[in-house]
Amino acid sequence: MPNLQLSPLIDQLKLVALDDDFEKHFNLLTSTLDGPSKFKVRAEVRRLTRACPRTVDLRKRVDGDCRRIEHRGRVHYLDEVARDIFERGLRDYNGVFTQDTYERIMQAENNYRVMYEQQKAAQAESAEDDTFDDESAFELFKLGFYPYRDEERMNYTVEVYIELEGASSCRAITNNISQGGLKIRVDRSQMQLQVGQQANIYFTGFAKEFTIDPQLPIRYEIARISEENQRTYISLKRADGDLNKDFDAFINRFISGYKRRYRVNTDNTEIALLNKAHEQFYLPRMRRLTLYLQRHSKELSCKYVLTTYNNESTLAHWYNETNELAIGPIFNKRRSQYMIKKLERNESCELTLLTFNIVAKGKVYFYSALVEELKKIELWDTFASFAVQKSSFQAFRLSLSPVNHKQAWRPQAVPQHINLPSREQPFTESVQHALSEIDYVATLDDVTDLIKPFCGLSYNKDELAKLRAFVHPPSPPHRSQAIKLEFVNLRSEQRYHLRSRCRVRSGSFSRDGLVLDISEHGLRIQVDEPIPGSNRSEMQVSFTQLLQHHKNEPLTDVQYQIVNVDKSRTAFNLKLSEQPASRAAAQFLTRFIQQREQRLPKIYENNSLKGFELGLRNLYCDAASAVPLFFYQTKTNEDFLGRIGVPPVISDWSRLLQMPNSLLPKATLPTLLNTSGLLDKWKSWLMSADKSERPMNQLLLFQLGWDDQNKRTVSVLAFDVETVTLDDIEHHVIQALLNDTIIAVNIELSRTGRPDRQFIEAEMQYLSAYAQYKVDRVERQLDSVLGVADSFSVTPLLTQSLELSESLQAVAAKRLEQWLSATN
Known part of the structure; x- marks a missing residue:
């Protein structure tokens, strides 16, 4: 094979190799070469342009559907990319299937072998990449920002000409291309550019390789102008009403066929992946209470409270004697109007709330007051000094924000036409309706320890009667519902479906049951009849069905601890006891799972994030x-x-x-x-x-x-x-x-x-x-x-x-x- 410096010359000569005046072209184009170089060029041109005797069968070798094509008595099986190369080769070489056409087909970008080699090379290139940017600067990202593209955008460089309305055209180079858009690099000094301007794009570079008319204008609109690395880039989108089915079909085929070679621009997917993953680190660790409010006339009612592992102890203070969540009345009519008006004036609504409760005659009485309210009527000292002496005292930084319902549903950063098993579906009508009732998001940050130093220890007992103005009504006018923010794979172990009979014992009670799922140190069981048991109490499990096949294993009276139990007392989540006697059972279960890992179906349980809870999560990130x-x-x-x-x-x-x-x-x-x-x-x-x-x-x-x-x-x-x-x-x-x-x-x-x-x-x-x-x-x-x-x-x-x-x-x-x- 000649060196790469001769490749452009060979590409020119091979297209005229079968013409009568080939020698004329050859002598003209190789006049500056020495004898050995001329020999190499002639030999390579002859090799590429001779008829190829091979039959091409790309079935199971390319990323595409193959169809049968017959040419001069030979049957080929080619996908769409290969057919395009094959037909172009026949046109270039006067109907002859040449060695050049064969090699182009076998080196196409969607060939599995080529894809593997390219990916391997790309991974090698990136092996030395630093995981992080310069540690002297923070990497900032916007909460809830998952940039979505409805179309795949392919990195591809080709010459085009851009022509603005009423202006002369100039040469440009594409940066990337999609079905409905384009990003090009241009010398801005050549023309005046404005967002919204209409432009004609002529794909002159494509016309040299494909059957595209270089004089065919495709209408675009300038969507964005940016300066990057001292260059001007124009992002364009197809103009409304610009219909050209032939061009659309070409671009669709081109991207589908060449995206493996030139790579789809996946920057937005990487950004979304990083942002979502970091939010998954953060959201379960929040201590704050996030409240979702509905506006009734001029009053706010708390419909939902988002709970996490870290805020459960804070929320526990807000349950009354009937186990109802009684946090809603902190938004009484007067406070609601005050906060809504602040937002309507475009002011920040950030307030300090003091709360405590008193238990009397079997009932819980809640008190709450804003610092602004207390100082206005000069009751700060009395309220704060009295409240801080109560074990139930809590102080919160209260922040209120309006809701943008459009942010509740955010598609995954993968084009919709890509078929993925983990694709999330848009919310159902019932979920959309429930989310549409939310008008505001309020957050309560626990600042109790920060406020305590500012609260005195003495107060005027004669003023205590005035605190009755801050007591909540005995029955909440609107019920609030706690919604658990769960992320299933925070579990330390993978869980697997397993249906196997068992017998359990708790205290003096024994019941037959069924193992529902299993992990190396965990178990979920369903017993046939209710059985007493509470969190952290012990339960012994005998794996009666497994014992039939593993008679010598320690599967009788295995010690577990109850982690969770349903209201019917028939479904239990268990974790293996840490007692030494349980180690042998743990070792067996580990071996059992490892040996059957390919056959045991894995459990994926993020149903809590498939609908309403996912919407609440997204609304929080936006507020x-x-x-x-x-x-x-x-x-x-x-x-x-x-x-x-x-x-x-x-x-x-x-x-x-x-x-x-x-x-x-x-x-x-x-x-x-x-x-x-x-x-x-x-x-x-x-x-x-x-x-x-x-x-x-x-x-x-x-x-x-x-x-x-x-x-x-x-x-x-x-x-x-x-x-x-x-x-x-x-x-x-x-x-x-x-x-x-x-x-x-x-x-x-x-x-x-x-x-x-x-x-x-x-x-x-x-x-x-x-x-x-x-x-x-x-x-x-x-x-x-x-x-x-x-x-x-x-x-x-x-x-x-x-x-x-x-x-x-x-x-x-x-x-x-x-x-x-x-x-x-």
Whole structure:
């Protein structure tokens, strides 16, 4: 084979090799070559243009359907891509099936062998890719952002000409192409560009290779203009009413046939995969209560409360004597109107709520008051001092946001026409109707420990009677329902379907039953008749049916502990006891599952995220004001804060995190948080913490100011919320506000579990089909996540609770806005 420098010359000559004037063309085009090079070119042209005696059968060798084609007595089986190459070859070589045509068919991009080699090469290229970007900067992502494309977009470079209305045309190069769109690179200085402008595109490059008319204009509209790497890119979409069935069919065939070679642009899928997976780390660790409210006239009613593993203890305070959730009345008519009006004025609705309850004569009486209400009628001291002495005392940062119903359903970041077994279906009408009734999302962040130092210990007993104005009605006017946010694959073990008879014993009761599913250390059973049993109590299980085939195994009276039981007392979730006597049974069950893993059907149970709960989850992501922070530990034991989720609701804290490093002082925020003793303390706690442990709670106080050169300065102090005193906070805040300003942030640090892989399975499958190296890169990053911190601003809460003068609060707010918004 000649060297690659001669390939363009060979490509030119082979198309005229069968013409009568071939020698003329050959002598003209090879006039600058030496004798050996001319010989090589002539030999290669002759080899490529001679008739090929082979029969081509691509069945089971390509990614496409093959049809029978007969040519000069030979029967070929070709897919659509190969047929296109075959027919073009016959036209180019006067009806002869040449060696060149054969090699092009066998090297087509959808050939399985070619696909394998390309993917292997791509993985090799990416093996050295860093999992993370520069650790001196945070990687920001928007909560709930899963960029979706309805069409596959293929990376492909080809020459086109763009012609704007009333302007001359100019040459451009495509960056990627889809059925209904195009992205091109152009010299912007050649023409005036505007979004919405109509443009004619001439596919001159395609015309050189395919049967496309180079004078055929395809109508597009400019959708976006961007500058990247000092180049101008234009994103275009097909103009409305531009119908050209022949061109549409060509583009469809072209992308289907060539996408394996030139690769589909999967950047949006990788982004969605990373975002969704990180949210799966974060959402189950939230301590906040998320409430979904419906507006009735001028009053808000709480319909649903989203519960997680970390907020169950907080929510437990809100159940009354009849086990009903009684949190709704905190939104009484007066408060509802007050909060709704703040939102209508485009003001931030961020308030502080104090609550407690009293049990009397078998009934639970709930009290709640906003700090604004108490200070207006001068009852802050009495209410706060009385409430803080109750074991039921809780304080919350309350935030309210309107709902955008369009954000409840978010399709997976895989084009709809791609057939995947894990495809999520749009919500049913009943789910859509239930979600449409939600008008607002409220979040209650537990700031009890932060508020306690501001509450006095003495109060005027004569004023206690006034607190009756803050008691909730005895029966909630609207019932609230707790909705569990579950991610099934947070389980430590895979579960499998297994139907096998058993006999169970709990105390003095014995019952026959049926094993429903099994894992190495877990079991779910259904007994024939109810049997007493409560969480954490012991239950002995004898695997009577398995014993028939495994008589010598320790399968009698295996010790389990009840994890969950249904109301009928007939269905139990069990986990294997940690007693030494259970180890032999655990070893057998592990072997049993491993030997039959291919035959035992796996259990996938994310039904809770298939409908209504998924909609609630998405609505929260669209209305959140908290900022999740993700901590990583690399294989070289480097720890750092690397990724941050940016919420839709803007706060001073989220604005600070999004400031460009160029506007920050030398000790940039990433450097400040990643190299200070603060990170060492967080790392030490994460390394020793268990996933089920209560989050570590800290208060960060950022002091923001200006130096002598009028450059920004920033420093940070950290306080343990459980031990901080009023004097500590007050001293540092007052000192900071003498000349500077502050941002106060509450941090709740948790050790992470594992993300629910089933929830991101569709994106994983699609991405692996085109770019396995990207899947590997994502998995490396996910495996490195060590912890997640839920963080939110408490600046207004702090300045309000310190009872600073209104003038000082106004000055601090003005300085803060100047610091955050200055452009240099």
